[in-house]
Amino acid sequence: MAAETFPLLMRIVSASVSVSKRAGNIIRDVLKKGELGIVEKGKNDLQTEADRSAQRCIVASLHRQFPKVAIFGEEQLSPYEKIDESMIEAGFAEEVLKETCPENLRKVEDEEIVIWVDPLDGTSEFTQGLLDHVTVLIGIAVKGKAMAGVIYQPYFNYQAGPDATVGRCIWGVIGLGSFGFEKRYPPENKNIITTTRSHSNRMVTEAVEACEPSEVVRVGGAGHKVLLLIEGKVHAYVFASKGCKKWDTCAPEAVLHAIGGTLTDLCGVPMQYHHQVQKGNFGGVLATLQKHEWYVSKIPNEIKDAFRQEPDGGPVQMTRL
Structure with a gap:
């Protein structure tokens, strides 16, 4: 079934899952090449080429698919910058579209949605080699409330060996649940x-x-x-x-x-x-x-x-x- 037949919110979440994985690949590629291109935005506030390239990919891809939806990204990049077509991710994640959209979110309109993007959360740790701290964050707000979100962890399992699958995507929609991890409660005798x-x-x-x-x-x-x-x-x-x-x-x-x-x-x-x-x-x-x-x-x-x-x-x- 074509993605266009699904509710707008589920299409945005599905596209966000897909592009978060693409952004994770970009982040890993930048680190592998070793050319981080670090810029100091302020005290304890760094930006790298991984931040910039991942945001270009995420924002441009989502804007291409959902041109009427407001998108805010952390990195201050030129709005007139031409994005290479190879950076555009047009896919949809099937694991999202197979789920049923909550009734209260089925008729959400473009102008009611704001997407908040942190292309690389944990930049300081990224530059220091604390790679399990790094995430890609795509939040979807409806009428001012956070209603859906994607957390992609590009270096999950990265120390498990050369044959291990690296990276995982966790996503959730309020009223539907969250997926991609095993929920556990912390020990009762501690805080x-x-x-x-x-x-x-x-x-x-x-x-x-x-x-x-x-x-x-x-x-x-x-x-x-x-x-x-x-x-x-x-x-x-x-x-x-x-x-x-x-x-x-x-x-x-x-x-x-x-x-x-x-x-x-x-x-x-x-x-x-x-x-x-x-x-x-x-x-x-x-x-x-x-x-x-x-x-x-x-x-x-x-x-x-x-x-x-x-x-x-x-x-x-x-x-x-």
Whole structure:
């Protein structure tokens, strides 16, 4: 059956799964060649040729297939840049289209959707050889809420030997579920919390400690942290910083919510992902599979007060390629 006969949302998810795998190939090829082309965008904020090329592929491919849908990408690339046709991925993932679209999402229109793209989440770790931290994130928001997401892990299983299959794709739709991994719950007698490994400060540390961790796991990438959460390796993801962006959390939030988890700011307020929203998650990030309100209650009020109000500002700019 032709992909055009399926609901718009499922077609976007299917195309996103397909192009995420293509982006993973691009990332692996860049690293294999050894020409990373590192650019420093700011303090502890790097960009590589893998980031740039993966975004060109993802945004151009999705824009070609869904020209009326708003797409925001992390990397600031020229909207007039000509993209080689070899970078366009036109395929659809059959494993998505065989699933039934939730009733409430079957009639979603183009103008109700925003796609948030982080072509390489965990760039710093990528440059340091911590390859299992790296993910490709494609989040799909409907009417401002994260409703579907794709997390592609290009280096999953990369140390398993020369004959191992490297890379995996996890995707989810709220109301349908999440696929591509085995959901597990963390040990009941512990309280393991994951947070940033490269963007820590006093407030980040205090927020984590206030949640009474038995162990703290410091890793890179929002996508990687949520993978640890959904696979039962940690109990919560706590990040008391304004450095996280919408493209970091949209896809992970949808995948997490689709299996019953929760991702909000530190005050428990849901994220917004409409096309005029500020790109920064100025309220910080708190994600859990269970007991979300307990973790919200443990964040000190002085920290919540520091993250309660988003600054004024104009809308983020749409990436067009």
